[in-house]
Amino acid sequence: MDDIKVARYPSINRIDPAEWDSIVSEDEIVNSHSHLRAIERSGVNSISYRYYLFTRNNDLIAHATVGIFSFGLDVMAAGGIGRFIELIKKRVPSFLQVKVIECGLPTAIGSAISMVDRADNQQILSLLAEELDILASEEKTSLIDIRDAYTAQRKQFDALIESGYRVIPNMANTFFRVHQKTYGEYLDDLVAKRRREILHRQRAFDSMGCTIEKIVDFGSMAEDLSRLWRGTYQHAKEYQREVLNSDYFRYISDFLGDKSFILLCRMHGNPVGFTMLFDSGSKLISTYCGLDYAVNRSTYTYFVLFYRSIEEAIVLGKEWLELGVTNYNPKIEVGAIPEPMFIYTRSTRPLLNLFLAHVLKFMASPPDYNKRRIFNSRFYDRHKISRAVSASLGERRYRVRDVSFDGIGLEGPEFKSRRFKILLIEVPDGLEITLKAKLKNCRKIKEETWQVGFSVKPESTDHLLLWQSFVERYASGAGTHGQDETK
The missing domain is CATH 3.40.630.30 (Gcn5-related N-acetyltransferase (GNAT))
Known part of the structure; x- marks a missing residue:
């Protein structure tokens, strides 16, 4: 050294x-x-x-x-x-x-x-x-x-x-993988129930006299942003650590310039909600939001900020929209996935x-994730992953052949140990999943190549949701949708 x-x-x-x-x-x-x-x-x-x-x-x-x-x-x-x-x-x-x-x-x-x-x-x-x-x-x-x-x-x-x-x-971070070219395409990719839910909330937002706009130079609004953020902080149940002030918003705007902006919601001209975002290479990062809780429930401001953030990520050509920690279920319901x-x-x-x-x-309490079906079969047909997934056990690398919630079939080098091992699944989207795996069978199919079967269990609650979403995508990509598109 x-x-x-x-x-x-x-x-x-x-x-x-x-x-x-x-x-x-x-x-x-x-x-x-x-x-x-x-x-x-x-x-x-x-x-x-x-x-x-x-x-x-x-x-x-x-x-x-x-x-x-x-x-x-x-x-x-x-x-x-x-x-x-x-x-x-x-x-x-x-x-x-x-x-x-x-x-x-x-x-x-x-x-x-x-x-x-x-x-x-x-x-x-x-x-x-x-x-x-x-x-x-x-x-x-x-x-x-x-x-x-x-x-x-x-x-x-x-x-x-x-x-x-x-x-x-x-606490897990959450990411929305941007596959779509337009916001309309995103809506088309959703199951019918999710799509109706989003359109209903957007119409209610509009009918209440609300508007939403993108503002790059937001330093002059620092006091309003600080006030709205305090409303969110006081309602937070999962996590309260940093306490922001008006100087924070002012200096972020001044020093980051066009790499930061806010999406601001107004009701009859008055600020009622915002989210602040950073333009960071392949990612759009949603940092903090603030809400006027007196009108949030009737206007769906919180949800509309999610929808507009997704639209902004699509318009900017980003690969990922990072949605942060806490309040996981609303993020999952727009298609985001927790990343441990x-x-x-x-x-x-x-x-x-x-x-x-x-x-x-x-002392840590894992969040209670609400797993729902978000995307329809058209989405999975366009974004197949079944042929591009690999797995590793230590230094051994395998090709994934088939998956279920309780097991996985791999193809690669021989494996003999019957003890639980940590299996790492590498998904093309850039996320990785760790599973506790136990050998069930191993059969030689050709020289130095074996079919290996494992029973599996996600390493944590966060990995459980990742694994469920992966199995759903993998099976759909292999042509076995078998799901009610309305749910």
Whole structure:
């Protein structure tokens, strides 16, 4: 590691924007210098930042953004556990409030680490782990986390396990895969019930004197946006962490320019709802929304913002519309799919580190997904995936031959172990699914090629919905629709 040098800065303003952005891809707008400058300057949650630059021979090869802040470990607790913790906090407000060193962004989803060459991954993560230990000692805390690794990134981030990190599930992000060329085509792809539902809500929105418009320069509306966002925050039941202010919206508009915009709903000229989006390469990212709850139910403003976001993603030619965490079922009902995320966490106190991940897993409550049929057979006919799916068990790679909810048939090298293994399904759309798989049969069909059958079970609740959607698509793509198009 002697050839890689690490420098730490207390403000993004101390770093040359051109140098920082030289290794940030278009798909990583949340890691751009402009975005980081906006959130740092806005002072959201009074977070203190540190920025780490990794160089080799004076060339930048990676950087990471780290925040220092206090928050409640119960942020994702729900149900009986959440209610029990609330009772305690009425008497002891500081209960479960801790100071955390977090490599992640407070107002955005995704990894806060950018890297030029993944070949340097292990070295850089090891150096980052050392630096975070030093920072934790300086800040007199022992809790560290590195946020938001997707399933496809687990192999990369698992290098942190050697530094004592444990893996826990985070809240899932949600993605809508944009296959359509027009919004009308999207409506045509829906089963009849979903299509009628959307058209009814859009007509109700119009009949109430509501309009929706796209605004790129929205800094002058920062106070209105902050007010509407507070309405959403106060109604949030699943998650409350960052507290936005008017400066946040103002600086996002000023610093990101035409890479950010809002979709604003008005009722008789008065703002009643918005969603803010980032134009990020192949993705359109929906960040925050705000609603006037006095009229939201009658106008369907929340749902109309989803529909217009999908239309905007189609118009801009995006591959993905990212819809974020929480409130999953309305997103699923427009065709989005949850994508599991993971946090790598550790305590610098060895004894606490033994139990930390288990405690956090215990407090987390998986969401209750409402699985419905969204797309019709015409959609599946146009977007077949049955011939392009592969699977891997460790280093062994297989071609998928057939699937059901309880099992999968593969073709590839021989497999003998009867123990449960982790099977990774690689879907052409870019998502990956992990399953617990147990060998049921293995039959040789030709030289060095075997048909292998497994019983399977999704690794988590998030992967369950991904798996259900995949099985539905795979079977439909193979010509076995067998579903009522009206449901």
